[in-house]
Amino acid sequence: MASTFTDLVRGQSDEALAELLRARPDLIVPLPGDLSGLAARAQSRLSVTRALDQLNQFQLEILDGIRLTRDPTGHSSLDQVLAITAGAPGRADVPRVEAGQVRAAVRQLRQLLLVYGTDEALQVVAAVDEVLGPHPAGLGRPAAELSEACAALVGDPARLRRTLLSAPPAARAVLERLAVGPPVGATTDEPAADSPVAWLVSRGMLIATAPGAVELPRELGMLLRRDTGPLGELHPTPPGATSSGESAPDQPPAPDPAAADTAGAGAAMELVQRTDAMLTALGNEPATVLRSGGMGVRDLRRLARTVGVGEQLAALLLEVADAAGLIGEAEPERRGRAGARSEPAQEATFRPAAAYDNWAGASLAGRWHTLAKAWLLMTRQPGLVGQRDARDRLIGALATEVTRSGAPATRRTVLGVLATAPAGVAPSADEVLALVAWRAPRWSAGREPTARQVLAEAATLGLTGRGALTSYGAALLAEAHQPPEPEDDPLGVRAAGAADGLPGSAARLAELLPEPVAEVLVQADLSVVVPGPPEPLLAAELELVTEPESAGGGSVHRVTRESVRRALDAGYTAEDLHSLFKRRSRTAVPQGLSYLIDDVARAHGGLRIGTATAYLRSDDETLVAQVLADRRLAEVGLRRLAPTVLICASASRNRLLATLREAGYAPVPEDPSGAMVLVKPRTRRAPARSARATAPADPFAPLRMAAPRLLGIVEDLRRAETHHRARRRPGPGAANGAPVGGAQAHTEAMAILQQAVRDKTPVRVGYVDGHGSRTSRLVRPVSIGAGYLRAEDERSDTLHTFALHRITGATIEG
Incomplete structure (x- = not known):
C-alpha cells in the first residue's frame, strides 16, 4: 500500500494515469515537471474543485458517505458506506440503493483520485473537505468535537431519547429543520430564556459555536434521519429514469423522428441567411467600435432593423459571427495629400473580416457548420447583451463583459442531456434542467437562466428541432468534444460520414437541405422569386442587381432603378443585364423589366465626374443647366466653367458622386483620359479581431487527445x-x-x-x-x-x- 498520495500516483499504471489526465485535463495545463508535481496539483484546491464539479448527485452523496464514516485516523471502508446506503429499515417507500451502484460510484471517485486506498481503508483527498466544507451530507460535527456535555448526552441513548421526546413542538421543529441540513443556524446573541433555541442549548441538543450561531451534533442529526437513513434520500438514477438507468420522459416518442431534423434544417438555413444579411449590412455601413471595446446600442438597433430581427437575436448573430472569425476591427484611416497635414483619424469600426468572403462562397451546410461549431465552443454568453453589469452599465454586443469561461461547459452539458433522450423525443425545459441538476449539481447551481438561454439559442441555430436534438446536431456535439481519430487524422478534421470535404455533421445536414437553385422566377411586378437556396454565383448576382425583400427557403427580391444603376456602375451593360435575366429566369422576362433596364442605361453616364478638386461635364447642355439650378445640390457649390462643364471647389469627387446619386441622377466617374470608370466597388475587409484570435480555449472541455498522445505524456512525466x-x-x-x-x-x-x-x-x-x-x-x-x-x-x-x-x-x- 502506498504510504503517501505521491507514492500512490507513482504506482498507478500508465493506462490509469492516461485516463486520469483525460478526466481531469487541468492537471497538465500547464504540464507539471514530474509525477510529484502532478500529485501535488491533483490535491490542490482548484483542481479538486473542478473534479468535484464533474460528479453527479449520487457520486457526491457517496463521497459524503465516505467522509461521514471516517474514523479518527481519516479512514473509512466500503462496507461502512454500503451499510449507511442500504436504506431505512422497514420503509418500503424509501428506495434501496443497490450495492453495485455504490461500488460504481466509489470506482469513479478512485479514477478521479478524489478517493484512494483499499476497500478496507478508503481515504479522501484533504482538499475535498476544504471545498465541500466540514458538514458531510448536511450533518454537523461529532458531539465529542463540540462539547463534553453533548458527548455525554449522545453517549447515553436512553437519556437522549427521553430528552428528544420531551422537546416542545417549536424546539422539535428547529431540530427537524437542522437535521435536513445544513446543521448550523443563526440566532440572536442572547436568545430569550423561553425560546426553543435556548431550551435546546440548555439541554445540550444544540451547541453554541459562536455568538449568534448554533450547530446540531452529528449523532442527533443521524437519529432524526431514521426514516431516510444517515445520508438522507439518495438519488442513484437521474430524474424520471427507470431502474436500469434509462431515461423515460413523460412525452411519448415522436411518430416521425425525422421531423426534428426537418425543422432544425429550416432553422439552420435561416440562420445562415440572416447572418449573411447581417454581415452584408455591416459591410455597407460599418459600426463604430466604442472606447470600451463593444458595439453601440444604436448600431445594434440599426443592424437589427436592416435584417428584420430583434435586438437579442441580432446580438446572437453578431457574437457567433465574431467567434467564427467573420467580423474584424478596421483601424481608422487618415486622409490627406502627401506632404500635407492629414485629417484626424476617425474611430475604429467593426466590418466583415477577410474570412467572410470565403465563408460566403461555401456551401450552405459548410457555412452552418462554421457558425454552429463557433457557438458551441465560444467563451461568450450572448444572452448577457442588453443587461446591466456590476457597475449598472449596459452590456453591449462584442464587449468584453460578455465573456464567460463556463459558457462552453453549459452548452456541452445541456446538449448532452438532450443527446441522451431517444431520437425524436423532446424533453421539456424543466425536465432538461432537472437532468442537468442531477448530472452536475455543484456546477449547475444558479445556472438555470443560462441553461434556458442555451436551449433557445440551440433552436435558433438549428441544432434542435421541435425541442429535440437533431441527428446532425448530435454529430456536431461528438465532433467538437471527442478525441480525434488516430494516425490518419491527428487533428480531428474529418469525422465519420464526411463527404465532399464536409465534416460528418455538415454532410448530414446537406442531405436535409434543398438543392441550391440556379434559376429564378421573374414576375411582372419586377419581383424575383428564388425557389430555394441560391447557389453562390446566383446569390452574388442577385445581391448586385436586386434589392432583397424577404428571406427563407424561398426568398423574394425586387429589381429597382437603384439596383439597375448599381449594376451599371459595376461595369454591366444593358445587354449584359438583358442576358443575365434571360439566362436565369425560368419564365419569360417581363417587358417592364426590359424597359426599366433600357431607361436607366440611357441616362447612365450622361454626367461625368473627374478630379479638379472635382469637375462635372456632359455633352447635354440642358442637363448641365438642370444640375446647376438644382437646389438640392447647393451644398456642394457647383460653378459653370463652360456650357458643358461644372466645377466643384468644396467637395471631393466621391462626395459629389454620392450627392448626385442621392438627388436621382446617374453620374459615373471618369479617369484622366476621359474613360468611364465602371467597376464594382471593393468592400473593405478588416483583419480578424486579435482579442478573438488569442481567446482562451474552453478551460472545462474534455481533453481532446488520442490515447497514444496521453500515454506519451505519462511516459515523459515518469522519465x-x-x-x-x-x-x-x-x-x-x-x-x-x-x-x-x-x-x-x-x-x-x-x-x-x-x-x-x-x-x-x-x-x-x-x-x-x-x-x-x-x-x-x-x-x-x-x-x-x-x-x-x-x-x-x-x-x-x-x-x-x-x-x-x-x-x-x-x-x-x-
Missing part, C-alpha cells in the same frame, strides 16, 4: 520523475536542489508544500536568502501561513521559518 529523483542530493546550489525559475515553478512549489504539510513528508526546498544566494534544504513542513513556511530541518531537528516569496521550488523526497 522526468526519475531524472529529478536522481538529481536530489544534499548540498548547496540550485544544481543540487529543487528546480528554480518562474511563476509556474513557484506556484507548483506552493502546491507541493501544502501536500507535504498534509502528508508530513520531507521536501527539498530551493531558497534565495537575503544576500541573493541560492541554497537547498531538506525539511519537513509543519505549517504554511501569514506568508511563511515553518519546517523542521531533517538533519538538525530545528524549526526554521522561510519567507514564501523567497522559495524558488520544492520537490518531495522519497
